Amino acid sequence: MATAHDTIDPLDPVKGRAPLILGNASFADITNAVAAPLEQTSYKGWWLGFGAAVLTLGVLLISVGYLVWEGTGIWGLQNPVGWGWAIVNFVFWVGIGHAGTLISAILFLFRQKWRTSINRYAEAMTIFAVICALLFPTIHVGRIWLLYWVFPIPNQMAMWPNFMSPLLWDVFAVSTYFTVSLLFWYVGLIPDFATMRDRSKGLRQKIYGGFALGWRGSMRHWVNYEKAYLILAALSTPLVLSVHTIVSFDFAVSNLPGWHTTIFPPYFVAGAIFSGFAMVLTLAIPARKIFHLEHIITTKHLENMAKIILLTGSLVGYAYGMEAFVAWYSGNEYESFTFSHRMFGDYAWAYWIMITCNVVSPQFFWFKKMRRNVTVLFILSIFVNIGMWFERFVITMSLSADFIPSSWDYYSPTIWDISTFIGSFGLFFTLFFLFLRFIPMVAIAEVKTVLPQADPHWHPESAHGADADHATKEAHAHG
Amino acid sequence: MAEQKVWGLLAEFETPQTIFTACEGVRDEGYRHWDACTPFPVHNLDKAMGLGASKVPWIVLALALFGMTAGFTLQWWTSAVDYPVMIAGKPFVAWPAWVPVTFELTILLGAFGAVFGMFGLNRLPTFHHPLFGSERFARVTDDRFFIAIESRDPLYDAKKTKKLLQKLGATHVEEISE
Incomplete structure (x- = not known):
């Protein structure tokens, strides 16, 4: 019946719902399936994709280099359109990032267990998209060597940033968002880095082991870990809503x-x-x-x-x-x-x-x-x-x-607007290809928790029989 | 060569179901210095082990409140005390405009509390641990479940403890040296 992945799958005997992972996978099957892309001997296809991404990244570096040398005049900016593609691209990339946080945090709080298969992937996408997003306001300031003005750092002018400006709120919102997303991602990765450590040898083992921090799956650790993960989800949920709210304030205020x-x-x-x-x-x-x-x-x-x-x-x-x-x-x-x-x-x-x-x-x-x-x-x-x-x-x-028809104008992008935007995809995909090559792209430990046999009260016998669901519920009531 | 000191016993289990009942057994015997190591957090295993609640939330609360206070104070001091600048005729203490930055810093410090608080409570990073000496233990991050009982536990007795673990369903029990 369930030969193709598209057919209706048999129900999980414990939960009475369709299983999230197909093919009666065992715990080791999951580990092997996710680790396989990182342990190939040949990476021909990967090099092809990575090479293309790096070339596109080169386009970005040239565009940004020229921008820093010449100034924002190389873009199609004029009066009255003082915000051009840079802000469009900024909001575009920040927006893309938000699904990752929604999947990792909001769906986690709602106990949507299907998220475990895609959350690692989506969180990686978030982090790389936010890196691309941060690039655009950074280069849009023109004199990027004065970027430190946006931070409350004591300086030679004895002046502080204007905390009433939505653009400054953005600085705090997006950098907080980036930091918290990175931490959330890393915390989720620790057990999987440990898995990779235990599967590899030599230098690889040392590097994965370094990132795994000596994780040994201790239940005393899991207790704090799960609580920290839950709280990070609870903190990220209002955070992600606040970030795009504040991005919209750039306009709405x-x-x-x-x-x-x-x-x-x-x-x-x-x-x-x-x-x-x-x-x-x-x-x-x-x-x-x-x-x-x-x-x-x-x-x-x-x-x-x-x-x-x-x-x-x-x-x-x-x-x-x-x-x-x-x-x-x-x-x-x-x-x-x-x-x-x-x-x-x-x-x-x-x-x-x-x-x-x-x-x-x-x-x-x-x-x-x-x-x-x-x-x-x-x-x-x-x-x-x-x-x-x-x-x-x-x-x-x-x-x-704008308000005076005599100053109306039509915005046309220059080649540099376009090359910077295309180049940002190079940055994104370079990071993404590195991720696919070196980091488990599915949360191994988390996916194991949604397998039916991960339930400590699961019985292999109850997997068969018509009212297995009913029987297990009774066992719970009496147990 | 001096004989190596025994750190404790490591028992291997094959399924979450057996380790769950085994943990209940070890808990009911009254052991204190022991641990269960699993590839993923087995649901409710902390209760089967008799562990208390995590202290992480208190660290998060403290740091989040600190972030909130620091964020608000920063904006108030820089805009209203140290160098007030009149912008668009708005009052110096325009606190509603400070809400976003205060909020972001609350979240940021709270997240630091969750992550670094968890690291602190778990004593991570700890790159060396006696359990890593066992070859079988490498499967703890794959598909095997372990109970480790330390020799410093007052109830520890090399023979009796081993017997208990075997009775509870361990498929393999070995001695771990420090």
């Missing part, structure tokens, strides 16, 4: 039509989760195939993510509608002009790309067939990535038509 709205924080958070899940799909679909992890990252996992994309995509669609409605209903002529300009003006092409990709394309996920079709999922996830970049572009381009 200014007095600009189209930006100055209270809907921005929830709308940005929904959009961030939407784009992030799309990116998880874009990355996970090829990887599970290449590394033969289809029994761990199952179709069910992909389907669950598609459902979240449908939900958040619809929330984003609602926000677009509500923005436009309020612009009209408020009777504010600047506000309503901004929106008609967005929909029918110079940037109408971008607006309708955004609507098509973000509102229309996820609607296919109402159908179970579509949600379980890996090709459809992959293509639509790319559409969503594109659409969410355009959302930030459309919002930022509200600057182009």
Whole structure:
């Protein structure tokens, strides 16, 4: 019956639900399956991907080098559009990061056990995306050697940063987000580094062993570990919501039509989760195939993510509608002009790309067939990535038509805008390929806890028989 | 050569079910200096061992409160005391604008408390441990479950303890030297 991964799977005898990991895997099977990609003898395919990523990273280094040498004038920035692709790319990358935290923290608090197969992956994506995000405001300041002005460091001017500025809130929000995500990821990795240590020899063993900190699976350690992990999840949940709220404050706190709205924080958070899940799909679909992890990252996992994309995509669609409605209903002529300009003006092409990709394309996920079709999922996830970049572009381009028509202008990117953006993918994928090569891409210890035999009250006999579920429940009641 | 001192006994179990009942057994015998080592946190095994609650939350609370206070004080002192600058006619103590940074620092320090508090309580990093001397122990991060009873436990008796562990379902028991 359950020969193909797409068929309906038999129910777990203890929980009465479909098992999360397919093929009756044992604990050792999980260890071997996840460690296999790190222990190959040949890495031809990997070198190909890594090489391409490093070349693209070179494009970034040249673009950033020239920017530092020449200044932000090499971009298409002008008056009134003083914020161009840099802020668009910043919000794009931060948003992608958010799905990782949602999967690792929020789904953990909700006891969504299916997350264990994808959380390591998604957290890695978060960290690399936030690194890319941090790059853009850093280089956008122009004179990056004065970047230390954003930190409250005593300096020769005896001045302090302005804590009333949303841009400064961003500095604290995004750097806290990066630090906490990195810690969360590392804590989750410690038992798996120990697994790799115990499987390898020589220098490899020493390096993995160094990162494993001497972990020996002691239950006395697990008690503190699990509590710390739970608390990190509880701290990351409001953190991730606050980060994109504060990112939206960059726009919403200014007095600009189209930006100055209270809907921005929830709308940005929904959009961030939407784009992030799309990116998880874009990355996970090829990887599970290449590394033969289809029994761990199952179709069910992909389907669950598609459902979240449908939900958040619809929330984003609602926000677009509500923005436009309020612009009209408020009777504010600047506000309503901004929106008609967005929909029918110079940037109408971008607006309708955004609507098509973000509102229309996820609607296919109402159908179970579509949600379980890996090709459809992959293509639509790319559409969503594109659409969410355009959302930030459309919002930022509200600057182009400001209060004085004589100063209106049309923003055209230069080659350097484009090369910096493409180069940021090089940075992202270089890090990602290194991750695939050296770090277990699935949380080994965590996945073992969701196997049916990990339950200390599981009985192999009860795996068969019609009302095994009922029998086990009774055993619990009497035990 | 002087004989090596015995650190304790290491018993191997094959499933979470057997180690669970074995831990209950060792706990009920009254042992104190012992531990269970598992590839993943077996659900409720801490209760089967009779362990108390973790102290991590208290460390987190203390550090989060410190982060909150420090964050607010930093903003107040720099903007209202050390070098007040009039910006857009806003009051010097514009505390609602300080909420985001205060919040972020609360979270940041709380997270430090969770991670480094956990490291501290677990005495990590500890690169050397007598258990790493056992070859079989390498499978603790794969698919085997272990109980280690230390020789410094007052109830420890090389023969009786070994018998107890075998009775509780251990598939292999070995002596570990320091």
